[in-house]
Amino acid sequence: MAYDYDLFVIGGGSGGVRAARVASATGAKVALAEDDRYGGTCVIRGCVPKKLMVFASEFSNLPDEARAYGWDMSLGDFDWCGFRDRLHGELDRLEGVYRSLLSNSGVTMYDARAQLKDPNTVTLSTGEEVTAKHILVATGGHPVRPEIPNAHLGIVSDDLFHLEALPKSMLIVGGGYIACEFACVMAGLGVDVTLYYRGAQILRGFDEEARGIIAEGMSEKGIDLHFGTNIVDMAPASEDHSASGALTSSDASMGAPANEPETRDISKDHDGPIWVKATNGKEAVFDKVLFATGRAPNTQDMGLEEIGVELGRGGEIVVDDYSQTAVPSVYAIGDVTNRVNLTPVAIREGMAFVETVFKDNPTPVDHKLIPSAVFTQPEFGTVGLTEDEAREQEPVHVYCTSFRPMRTAFAGQPYRVLMKLVVSRDTDRVLGCHIVAPGAGEMIQLAGVAIKMGATKADFDRTVAVHPTMSEEIVTMRDPMRTG
Known part of the structure; x- marks a missing residue:
């Protein structure tokens, strides 16, 4: 044919x-x-x-x-x-x-x-x-909105680039990389940012220590983090919405799916403040609500x-x-x-x-050992297994250091960085590398080459450090912090 x-x-x-x-x-x-x-x-x-x-x-x-x-x-x-x-x-x-x-x-x-x-x-x-x-x-x-009443009042990541003006306050719902990246961006642009995440810690699926360092850095940046928290109701803010008692959109539309027409007569073009009620009972008003809850x-x-x-x-x-x-x-x-x-x-x-x-050359896609970066502030670069993933697979040595980098320490700023290697005890092969630091995305690209090639901890140790840099710590950690 x-x-x-x-x-x-x-x-x-x-x-x-x-x-x-x-x-x-x-x-x-x-x-x-x-x-x-x-x-x-x-x-x-x-x-x-x-x-x-x-x-x-x-x-x-x-x-x-x-x-x-x-x-x-x-x-x-x-x-x-x-x-x-x-x-x-x-x-x-x-x-x-x-x-x-x-x-x-x-x-x-x-x-x-x-x-x-x-x-x-x-x-x-x-x-x-x-x-x-x-x-x-x-x-x-x-991007998708969650199934809560009046979710159409919130925006998604696609909408951020078209805002007519920066809001004074923003609630970001979600704890993945999109939520965390935009929380840092908006805070850096002068927006008062609050983040609700239903989990116990941001960036689920990434290395536990790295997640903690990033959360600390976000808090130091002024982002108000609330874990174990989600929205149960939201509506256009009005004089009726006060801390002592607010009218809820659930009076008319409780349970309306986010992607279906709501039963309450609310304009989809609403561009004013939004009242929000959280699962912890707290009520607040924000200029914008950003849903970063999945795609x-x-x-x-x-x-x-x-x-x-x-x-x-x-x-x-x-x-x-x-x-x-x-x-x-x-x-x-x-x-x-x-x-x-x-x-x-x-x-x-x-x-x-x-x-x-x-080209008649059957080629499967290799999805192993893909380096990636999360552009939070501090930035996060990662490749390979997390410590928990590696421990489930085999016994490991964990080399890890956290410190205040020279540039920001001199300026009296509290930010810390993290350098971490997860290494097989049996083969000495580096199974994972996790970096939280300015420029971590640039660093992890090069570390990814070595790890993809099968580099061992001994290979890292034989490499002479570039001094004074943050990245030199990757090749100067001699003793494991944890073994198991």
């Missing part, structure tokens, strides 16, 4: 664009459909704008530190509107780069929503139908299950080691598969897909 295309990619994020370009370079006829902006979550609504906001927020710390070093500096007002407009300009530029890369690679672009009619046919929102030998789904994910794959209304593609409990596309679905002609990569939701991983999955399908 003759097809219109050898490959049709659904989704113009980092993974989909890379797969389309590389497949086209093999001589394949490739098309791509995107119904929003090219660049996807990372470029438009995630990594890039977030990191630029991180940079902006860090300048608020400079005057106090500079004075300790003899500089007379004062902090002026932060121009949110000026920064936001410049940020949007940069995102527009990057989207143009993505479009140019596709065009220059010979990829046909459709600015339309795509659905699967059958294993080889795509229906576009323009009314067109096209056929393809292979279809790659790379539609990513989206879901973009698989709704795509025709996937109808043609036989299997979806998991969370709506993710189920794939094998080669990113192939239950339908042989349909593949999926990136966050829509909910494997490891990181941009570089989606790109690697796209490359492996092309190797497998268009």
